[in-house]
Amino acid sequence: MSAKRLELTDGYVVCQDCGHVDTYTLARHQGQERCTQCGGEYCGCNCCSETGRITIQLQLKQSDQSET
Numbered sequence: 001m002s003a004k005r006l007e008l009t010d011g012y013v014v015c016q017d018c019g020h021v022d023t024y025t026l027a028r029h030q031g032q033e034r035c036t037q038c039g040g041e042y043c044g045c046n047c048c049s050e051t052g053r054i055t056i057q058l059q060l061k062q063s064d065q066s067e068t
């Protein structure tokens with residue numbers, strides 16, 4: 001019924017070489033845009049998107065703590 005599981009408006013891509021996380025874009029997902037850290041290829045599959053989300057959340061938490 002609900003076949004709209006390809007909503008990638010809030011997705012992430014993860015570099016396969018260094019693990020750098022960036023926001024999802026089609027160019028990055030298709031390998032047209034490379035990692036800004038090491039030049040490696042991003043992966044934007046559902047699994048990596050979820051991994052990226054968790055990584056971002058952890059980073060936000062850490063920067064929160066270091067500011068106080």
Ligand SMILES: [Zn+2]
Nearest residue numbers: 015018035038
């Ligand atoms: Zn990288």
Ligand SMILES: [Zn+2]
Nearest residue numbers: 043044045048
């Ligand atoms: Zn992946």
